[in-house]
Amino acid sequence: MKQSFRQSMAFTSYSDKTYYIYSIIQVEESINVVVMRNAMQIPSMYRVRTYDIKGSEHSRQVLKKNKKTNDIELKKITLKDIDFQNLEQQLHIPQQYRERLRKCLINDANFFSRIKLMDYSLLIIKMDWYSYSWHNPHIKEADIPNYFSSDLLCIPCINAVEKGIFITLAIIDYLQEWNAQKIIEKHTKKAIHVNIALNTSAQNPDDYAKRFIEKVANVII
Template identity: 25%
Template sequence: MLKKKKKSKKKTFVRNGDDMPEVKKQKKRKAFKMKKKVFRASDPLLSVFMWGVHQSVEQLTHCTIPPLLLDTDFKAFSKISIENYNFNSDNMVGKFKFKEYCPLVFKNLRERFGVKEALFNQALSSCEPYYECQGDAVKEKERGHKYFYSKDNKFVVKIFHSEEVEFMHSILNVYYNYAVEKGGQTLLPQYLAMYKITVSNIEYHMIVMKNILAVNLRIHKKYDLKGSKVDRAATDKDPTLKDCDFLNGEMKIRVGEEKRKQILAMLESDVQFLSQLKIMDYSLLLGVHNVAKGLEEEREFNEENSSSDDLLDGEDSNNKDSDVPMDIEEEEDEVEDQIYENGYTYFSDESVDDKEVYCFGLIDVLTKYNATKRAAHTAKTMKHGSGAEISTVRPESYSKRFMEFMSNAFV
């Protein structure tokens, strides 16, 4: 049997007119380069965060959550220390530490809150997160207190103080049992992971939560509501609307009587839970999207970005109002799919003419009524009087006043 000749990969011979071999030059092939910058961010802290989340989720892939978590699971942690020095310095800092608190507990919580591991990993490690205020990032970093968000805006990461870490550890078991009891149906922050990152000998404590305002809609108004009236109005430094702005604007959360009862019952349960833990100073973060205004903004955007080629195809430029991108019903159907994923989103009642979408949930629930808060309560009482509705009051009084405000806010 004849054997086939192996073809040369380096050069090919071609006969010319004189039957002399001629070498045909091959094209030079460029080396393959990865276009994606893995775990690379403008801030070294974010690069380490992205790397750490990816490593953590990968390690937990083959870990089975036991049917019953033990006390040791609430004290467990995993820790990685890296010393690469100048190796791979383009992507990562040379020396850092990454620590994850209670891995099995938070993996269980992610499952109960409907967050898939693959999506969690992709959202926080495949794209660079962004800070809430780009211009104030340095100032916030110096204060040791700031937020940053995943690229898809579904998750928010809070950098907080070591005291809050200790307090979170002390209530994690109770918080977990409460989340299990409620089947994930709560307006409390949905905690998904907790880390400690050390970069350049500086420690950063982080906790990952679902973003309450994670909807693909523009938030036209944002409120921070505590049920207090003293110093509770928006300012130039803090443009977020507050209790006085809510009352002066005669704002109401119009969800209808049936939803109102459900929401207030959920809030009542959550607030009682916080009061039992001696927690106060929390607030309801409320985002409001006006449907009609959103449609108008989208229509204007489409008109501004429409090309002149559309007019050449026979479209009537004088009849733009008849070509609405989507009607109100279609937009409601689109947003309705996100309500169950997010858990914080509700529509206004069908009887309301001016349709709105509300996103709300409790935030800042790691402040305990301690000696510092008692001193602040005394100081504010002396300044504004015993009858003034100051924000710093005892947990029982705080929860009662908060629920009175909310019962009037929802209609």
């Protein structure tokens, strides 16, 4: 399994950078530990929104209907797919990034499918680099890409009301194998809701990748 993780780091483009992978060996079980890069690169106090997107709609809403949430509260919450649909609908980024970003996400999803991994998410973080640079005068907007290994990892928003807001992207939680526990989870949720067609988060790797491409790469990008 660890070899698959290393291959993932070598060939996928949006998987958040991994520094170390090691195992803690115990008598009854082993625990895999992964040390990863901080996707934001700046303090979390400058985070505006955080979304965890899987391409599923079942149990993928954090904000309650008919309840208003102010911007300060939203900064503290990790929002999900339906919240993104209601608040954003799609990424508001320059056109020249879209096709490159879509291609990267499709390649990543297909790679995870081949090595039988699922349950990953696209982490979308909207960061206020304008305020950060104001508090740190040595930081210029032109320098922001230098904090990342690719310009696709930190993309400027084009909304007029979002001056200085950049979107940071990373695929996270990609270490989950399709195993008996996940199979049971999928069918249990369908039984509880008496809905055999229920689009649960847990899907086999091929179906998970297909949904991720259809609902994430081809819709919100």
